[in-house]
Amino acid sequence: MxxxxxxxxxxxxxxxxxxxxxxxxxxxxxxxxxxxxxxxxxxxxxxxxxxxxxxxxxxxxxxxxxxxxxxxxxxxIPDRLPEDTDPVGHIVKARYTPLQTMLLAADEEASPHRDTLATADDIGGMPVVAADLHSALPAILAGVHATRPDARVAYVMTDGGALPAAFSRTLDALRPHLAGTVTTGQAFGGDLESTNIHTGLLAARHALGADITITTQGPGNLGTGTTWGFSGTSTGEAVNATTVLGGRPVGALRVTDADKRDRHQGISHHNLTAYGRVALVPADLVLPAELDPALREVIDGQLPALTRHRVVTVDVTGLDEALRALPVKLSTMGRGLDADHAYFLTSAAAGRHAARLLPRA
Missing domain, CATH: 2.40.50.140 (Nucleic acid-binding proteins)
Structure with a gap:
């Protein structure tokens, strides 16, 4: 109620x-x-x-x-209702709720991108960085642009967290640094709309012209503390979709030694399930070359659950400075950059690795 x-x-x-x-x-x-x-x-x-x-x-x-x-x-606003506007599209998001909204999908008939997307069937090797939490978005972007400042980066927002893109003040601040945002599934309010992760990635590549795409949930994360009861299973689904579409999946690991909950220490149990069991194809899982030895020991004990994937170690020179130069305040689960440095550095390292997968300029 x-x-x-x-x-x-x-x-x-x-x-x-x-x-x-x-x-x-x-x-x-x-x-x-x-x-x-x-x-x-x-x-x-x-x-x-x-x-x-x-x-x-x-x-x-x-x-x-x-x-x-x-x-x-x-x-x-019951005493001053807004003026009526005619729907511009035919897809309904937040469906069958009192505030359902009609929007234009990037690939439907009235879209200027229809002709391109109607025949698009792959993303041409585009690196796609998948992450569990929305808080990883700015850090991944920092890692990309610290390595390839010229790279066009799109953001595909899935619907496991907040549905309206407008909820994210982080995304609003990052708009000048992104090629655009695609909101997928029930999420809405991006520069482009799509019905699922597959059409979202196709729109990022072919309508926004992205070199690299980052995909995460919107702000917020549903979790029950059980093996399967969390919304970040979408991370593994993004890996699968990227491979189906001929892209290069990169996993931004949710790494921490600051979270007091045992299930999130080292590599979060969300990642162990999403990458270890939901993702059915290999991805590049990225770790920074510089991690606290005790944290690295915990991670090394968890990596056998992720043997399907390639673990890539990335140098982090300059990434701390790139994180501190971001136009947004970094925060995850209430912890800032210095309080959970390993988390943000690992996300930035994933962005750097994705940038290095691009052809030389």
């Missing part, structure tokens, strides 16, 4: 592409309701709430205290 609330917008806190962050004075219905809440409105879905507007809210994530998605979400 949706935890419904109403309130009044008091101010705009921040805005970025496709979203506005608001302060809301809440109409309190329960004794534990706060007087004010922070809320997010996706402007392409509900319009732009203004100070003084009454809004209808979903406060489930706020009540649950979710670290990634702990906002109230604006469902409607």
């Amino acid at each position: 949706v935890r419904w609330r109403t309130g009044t917008v008091t101010r705009h806190r921040n805005t970025w592409t496709g979203a506005v962050e608001l302060d809301i004075e809440l109409d309190r219905r329960a004794p534990d309701d706060p007087e004010h809440v922070k809320a997010l409105a996706y402007t392409e879905l509900v319009g732009t709430p203004l100070p003084g507007d009454r809004v209808v809210l979903n406060t489930n994530a706020l009540k649950a205290g979710l670290g990634t998605g702990g906002y109230a979400h604006v469902i409607a």
